[in-house]
Amino acid sequence: MGALNELAVSTAKKLGVDDAVALTSQGNERMVRFANNSLTVTKYTKETALYVYLGKDRRRIVAATSNPDESSVRTFVKKLFDSLQSLPKGSDYASLPEKARHYKPREEGYDRKIEAVGTELSELAGEAIESARKNGGERSAGALVASVTASSILTSSGTSGRDRGASITLNIRSFSQNDASGHGLSCASKLSGFDPVEAGKRAGENAKKMVDAKEPEAGEYEVLMSPTVASNLVDLIGGFSSAFSVEAGISYLVDKLGKKVASESFSLSDHGRMNGALDGRVFDDEGIPTRTTPIIRDGVLENYLHNLTTAKKSGKVSTGNAGTISPHPWNLEVGRGDSSYDEMVKSMKRGVILTSNWYTRFKNYRTGEFSTVPRDGAYLVEDGRITQGLKGLRVSDSLERIFSSTRLISKNREWIEWWEVDTPTLCPWVLVDGVKITRAYE
């Protein structure tokens, strides 16, 4: 990887660029997918990609090639340089820092055992399915993924480094009679923390409890969001906290720095490097060290996530969140609360517990008005007791109102990353007042 970066940056410097970054990544991913308790496909992908950024005379260009080799990199960079020179000058330009940094890969937190996982994936998937079956999930579908990545960076100012990461995740959904369904996840950065049996158990139990589910009355409810549901919304807040989204007007956090955007009990941070996290790197795509950035502290919006360009425009420093073009969160963490799950349920007068959701879409990113569709285990709570499974409902509200009406947050948190949550998120249960629930008209 280092040789490719060296070749790309030296070629760019010879061509006379002001700034250049070469970032090579190698990924290995193994996946077992299943449905109806049976294997549907095994997958293995092994890929190398080279990302190159060039800047000159306030012109900027980025490129990705998935076929980097020594013979093609020079041609690739020359082509990129020719394209760069054809561009108009922009007013947004930030040079790379002159001071060179050198990064070593994280030793702690990287589990070599995940590298070695191979045919055992089918056995682990089988354990999850069996656990779901024992707990009421007659048939299960899901995906078990073991993934390992290695990255290497070199910039024209001499910054260099390597890093690596590994994770193993399971998404299992079980079905019972009457299309009742339940959902379970296990997401870990270490094989020892991976628990397919518990994930299967949750999916099976929820499917069983949903067999007699009914449609609710539309109206306002207290809503207790599981870590899976809350992290879907928190992931979106992470994206909205990117200074790029704010500048483009596609964020409800525009003009809210220093203002209250959530209840005092709600805090959200981004971590570039964090023990136990499922993602992250010690450097970002511009070679800046990653770090912990408080986004919302005690309900107040404290920071946007920046790269060098967005930081310069707003008189800030980069938060080490540079992606190819736009700053993005690495791993999100919602601050721990002080309630237990049982205490939260007992405190509810007339509410709904949601364990999973999908298809969150916005009416207007600028206002944060959205709706999302709960699925799998959803339960009516009356006077602190679960009384009924619910189906056919929809949450229709706004992000700011929901997180400003957060009443309780749990002590326990879980790592969540799955089909509906792109950014790994360490998330608790979150209880919210006055959430609007709607349903379809017949």
Add this chain to the structure above:
Amino acid sequence: MKLEELKDLADYAIGQARSAGASYAEARIHGASGNESLLKNGEPEPAVLVESFGIGVRVLAKGALGFSATNSLDRRSVKQLTVGTVKMAKSAGALLKKPLVFDASKPVKKKWKAEEKQKIEGGDVKWLGSLLREIDGRLTIEEVGVKLPGRFLTAEASLEEKYYVNSDGARVESRVPRVHFFGILTALENGETAQRMIQQGESGGLEVVERLDLVKRVEREAKTLGEVLRKATKPPEGTIDVVLSPELSGIAAHESVGHPQEADRILGREGAQAGESYLKRDSLGLKIGSTEANVSDDPTLLNSNGFSPVDDEGVEGKKRRLIQDGYIREFLQNRSTAAELEVTSNGASRSVAFNREPIIRMSNTFVEPGEYTLDEILKEVKLGVYFSSFTEWNIDDKRLNQRYVGLEAYLVEGGELKGLVKAPVLEITTPKLWGSVKARSRRMEFEAATCGKGDPMQGIPVWTGGPDTLLSGIKLGSR
């Protein structure tokens, strides 16, 4: 990198897979290259170039399906990958409850390409950037009538090339250039905002830009946002008629007809991700709509965003009548679902990249045209709402409970279009929606969309479309 240079690797992979014990093997060399420009509030963001070639190999071994992919395009890597894929499939052991089989679809031998008048290679970042600046220039003029503090625009010219072979004798080579535009406009007036996402795209060369009339189209959308902010009033309540524009007809066709009629969902394969379906394996012939409910999916439409006349299993694609005269007529099939359901594949298996397995996808899904004009349809409406465009939308994972929130929407009273109404909400079940169709207009329009499905996720280009569609007796909500 050239497709021609890599073809023998695909043939080599098939041979290696069969030698390793695969009963079936396919290999796809899949390349994607493209240029993209981005403009944010008039300022250029970094231009983007992408080049990607790789090989995806899929095998059947001991009844288990294995898929692997790499972009290390040398014989040693491909042999290692292919033999590993067969071994991995064989290792499924007790997890495989039911061996997978493919149908006996006729393997296609064909070289095909999308129509291209002006070569896509001319769409460099300079050309794309100029196009975006021209569009943005029209958004800041006084005639637009509203301030647009948020203007995020992207334009992309891309080329997808594939060479596909399988052990049943299929051999398919394809070339699909595409032009794609995406924008999010945010209008601000008296402290209120309105937002419009615009997505347009077709297969074809640079002539697509003129066909789409992008500059005027985006300017018109901007003006409409101002009108919505200034003039929209509360929509009528109660049970009324609703007229869906081609944009709304298309999204409804895609979400509540196309998706639930994907046979892999019906058979449970996507259960943990995109979900299953309200339809079951024996639902063909079920009455789900009125006699006016007619919805199709057609991969052969020229210039379409979802143009895919041969699929990624080497099967000829054809028009599929999903709902005909209110009855469920046909599911979208690949070779394994077809074998399971004892039919023949209708060529709906597509993959977005070398590192993604082919799965069942829509191509261009639409409500079939009727025989009326829009004016004739509106004349039938005493009290109703005409949904011209939408913002927020979603649907449950069985595809029964859907919601579309209107952006540009008008009151219809006494057969005439009146003023704009604010954020009407159509939240409705699938049988109710298609059972309420009373009439369709002659005009047909299509919108580009990127449909998400699969694990890992695959966002694939499609069209959604149709005519104006009259729904009667609808309970409307508002946001």
